[in-house]
Amino acid sequence: MRIDIDRDRCMGAGQCVRAAREIFGQSEEDGLVVLLNADPPSSLRDEVSLAVSMCPTGTITVRMDE
Amino acid sequence: MQDDVGEPEFSFPAPRRCPFEAPAEYEIARERGVVRAKLWDGQPTWFVGRYKDVSSILMDRRFSSNVKEPNFPFFSESRAKVLLAKPFGLPFIDPPEHSKLRRIFAPMFTVRNMELFKPQLDAFVRTVISDLVEKGPPADLCKDFSQRITVWSIVELMGLPHEDEHFFHECSQGNLFQSVDADAGLRANEQMEIYLDQFLAQKEQNPVEADDIITRLVIDHIIPGNLTREQATHLLVNLVLNGQDSTANMITLGALAMMAHPEQLEQLKQDPDLVSNAIDEMLRYFSIALPVAPRVALEDLEVGGQAIRKGDGVVASIVSANRDATVFADPESFDIRREGVSRHLGFGQGVHSCIGRPVALLELEAVFTTLFQSIPGLRLAVPIEEIEGTGETAQAYGVRSLPVTW
Numbered sequence: 001m002r003i004d005i006d007r008d009r010c011m012g013a014g015q016c017v018r019a020a021r022e023i024f025g026q027s028e029e030d031g032l033v034v035l036l037n038a039d040p041p042s043s044l045r046d047e048v049s050l051a052v053s054m055c056p057t058g059t060i061t062v063r064m065d066e
Numbered sequence: 067m068q069d070d071v072g073e074p075e076f077s078f079p080a081p082r083r084c085p086f087e088a089p090a091e092y093e094i095a096r097e098r099g100v101v102r103a104k105l106w107d108g109q110p111t112w113f114v115g116r117y118k119d120v121s122s123i124l125m126d127r128r129f130s131s132n133v134k135e136p137n138f139p140f141f142s143e144s145r146a147k148v149l150l151a152k153p154f155g156l157p158f159i160d161p162p163e164h165s166k167l168r169r170i171f172a173p174m175f176t177v178r179n180m181e182l183f184k185p186q187l188d189a190f191v192r193t194v195i196s197d198l199v200e201k202g203p204p205a206d207l208c209k210d211f212s213q214r215i216t217v218w219s220i221v222e223l224m225g226l227p228h229e230d231e232h233f234f235h236e237c238s239q240g241n242l243f244q245s246v247d248a249d250a251g252l253r254a255n256e257q258m259e260i261y262l263d264q265f266l267a268q269k270e271q272n273p274v275e276a277d278d279i280i281t282r283l284v285i286d287h288i289i290p291g292n293l294t295r296e297q298a299t300h301l302l303v304n305l306v307l308n309g310q311d312s313t314a315n316m317i318t319l320g321a322l323a324m325m326a327h328p329e330q331l332e333q334l335k336q337d338p339d340l341v342s343n344a345i346d347e348m349l350r351y352f353s354i355a356l357p358v359a360p361r362v363a364l365e366d367l368e369v370g371g372q373a374i375r376k377g378d379g380v381v382a383s384i385v386s387a388n389r390d391a392t393v394f395a396d397p398e399s400f401d402i403r404r405e406g407v408s409r410h411l412g413f414g415q416g417v418h419s420c421i422g423r424p425v426a427l428l429e430l431e432a433v434f435t436t437l438f439q440s441i442p443g444l445r446l447a448v449p450i451e452e453i454e455g456t457g458e459t460a461q462a463y464g465v466r467s468l469p470v471t472w
Contacts, residue, residue: 011165011417012172014180014424031172054408056419058125 001042002063005035015054020047024060033059074104078113078381079141079356079458085319085465086326086400088353089458092386100372103381111139111379112372115386117393117411119370120359123382124416129361131418133158137379139360142459144248152255155304157418164417167301170287171421174223174279180424183223184432190218191432195440203471204447208464211437212317213310219429220309224302225278226265233261234306241307245357245459258303266295266302305422308461312354313426315456315464317433320348322453322468323400324438325446330402335438344402345430349412351400353385354463358414384411443472 003023012031016024022044025034040048042065052060075098080089095101095115103113114120123129132138133149140146149158156168173179194214198205205211217231217238226234237254244251269284280302287293324331324344334340359382363374374380388410389397413420420426438444446453447469454466 011168011419011421012175013419014175014177017177026176026178027173028176028178029173030169031174031176032169050408056413056415057417 001040001045001048001065003035003038003040003048004061004063005033006059006061007032009057009059011057013056015056016051016060019051019054020044023048024051072102074102074110075113076103078103078105078111078139082356082455082458082463085322085352085453085455085463087398088385088389092383092389095383095386096390099370100374105139105379106142109137109379111137111381112369112374113386114369114380114382115390116370117387117390120382120384120387120411121415123361123369123380124359124411124414124418126367127161127417128364128367129380129382130160130364131158131359131361132160135362135377135379137377138362139379139381141357141360142245144251145245145357145459147248148244148251148255151252152259152303154255154259154300155308156301156421157304161417167293167297168417168421170283170293171279171301174282175421175424177424179277180428184428186222187219187428187432188436190222191215191436192440195436199441204469205471207321207468207470208314208318209467212314212321212433215317215429215433216310216314219313219425220306223279223425224306225276225280226306230261233257235310238307238310242311242456242461243459244461246457254307255303258307259299262299262302262306263295266298270295309422309425311464312462313422313429315354315462316348316352316426317430318465318468319352319354319463320345320430320434321437321444321470322446322450322465323348323351324434325444325470326450327400327402330400331438334402334434335442338435340402341431341434343404343407345427345434346407346410346412347400347402347404348430350388350394350404350407350410352463353388353410353412355384355412355414355420356458356460356463358382358384359418384414387411441472444470445472447471 010032023037025036027034075094076091080091092115095113100114102110133153217235237258240250240254361380363378365376391397413423456464
């Protein structure tokens with residue numbers, strides 16, 4: 001799966017970090033999302049889906065592998 | 067696409083007849099889609115009640131939150147008076163200015179910062195519980211517990227003096243009921259404005275490094291000239307006034323719901339892993355942000371098949387969306403094991419979603435992992451029918467008091 005983030009949308013709510021710590025972090029500098037792993041294994045699919053649904057600003061998009 | 071403008075179906079806000087029920091009138095909007103509702107001054111507004119439509123409006127930048135827009139749907143005459151005089155805070159600023167200001171606060175509410183605050187908060191919650199136990203029953207869970215925790219937390223995070231907690235609490239109460247008492251709302255805003263302006267001025271003259279929110283605002287933003295003291299004061303007034311009773315009311319209502327459902331309370335006590343889901347269900351079920359979300363359309367557009375004209379006022383109701391049966395099965399029941407409840411809109415959504423969410427969640431977690439475990443016999447001291455709600459025009463719904471015993 002491929003993950004994209006749009007930092008212009010991010011407001012730093014940190015919901016993605018709560019949902020999937022292996023994949024999303026927050027910058028110390030500006031509090032906005034940092035993508036730790038853009039290509040996580042499919043075993044983390046549930047965590048990623050949760051992060052997408054919990055993000056209040058629609059910052060995260062996911063493309064599933066064929 | 068429907069283009070007709072019908073007669074108002076109901077008055078907004080519709081009455082909440084008991085703390086556990088969302089207004090029955092909003093069901094009409096979930097059945098029919100976007101409907102007309104009537105505001106306090108007789109003016110019509112659009113009322114949007116389905117989850118999908120509410121969510122899409124909250125994510126859509128073609129809607130403004132600016133109270134100066136002519137058809138902004140105010141909650142009451144009193145609320146209009148207060149907000150037009152003191153339109154303080156991020157909720158009433160549109161992007162792109164909003165994004166710039168909101169991001170100033172993002173580094174202060176990171177998950178990491180919340181984790182650093184957690185041990186102090188947990189210790190304080192234990193202290194408040196010890197005080198309750200020491201004093202003995204009965205107690206008012208509102209005043210003796212929830213409000214103590216939330217005022218302490220905001221003072222601690224902001225770096226304000228704890229000896230002034232009583233003043234902050236009084237101002238918060240004035241703000242809470244601004245929709246029925248404009249004078250109290252205006253006074254609360256003015257007094258906080260004067261206080262914070264002086265506090266910031268003193269910090270500017272004598273800045274001492276610290277990690278609290280006000281010190282960071284002064285050192286990182288006011289002194290370098292990114293933000294004026296007046297701007298910072300206005301943003302802080304909104305945070306200090308709205309960050310207390312909202313969470314306090316949620317804690318109290320959550321405790322009330324647990325005591326009203328003893329079987330679920332037993333499950334919660336035995337399985338701490340349920341706490342996070344239980345908190346989401348409390349936020350969904352009570353949807354305390356009653357006025358949210360008032361908007362004005364900035365262009366002609368369409369919502370749920372209904373044409374909305376540029377300049378029209380719209381209420382995208384999170385209270386209604388959180389009871390949408392197409393998203394939450396059997397929405398009128400309280401179920402701490404509910405699946406998919408994290409989709410609730412209790413904190414709103416989009417750029418204006420609650421900035422204090424991480425703090426509120428931390429406080430709720432601290433409470434619901436400790437309170438009922440520490441006082442196992444905690445229960446209502448009066449029949450549940452006697453619990454009086456704040457009314458539907460409070461800024462954040464709650465109960466006036468919650469008498470408990472053990």
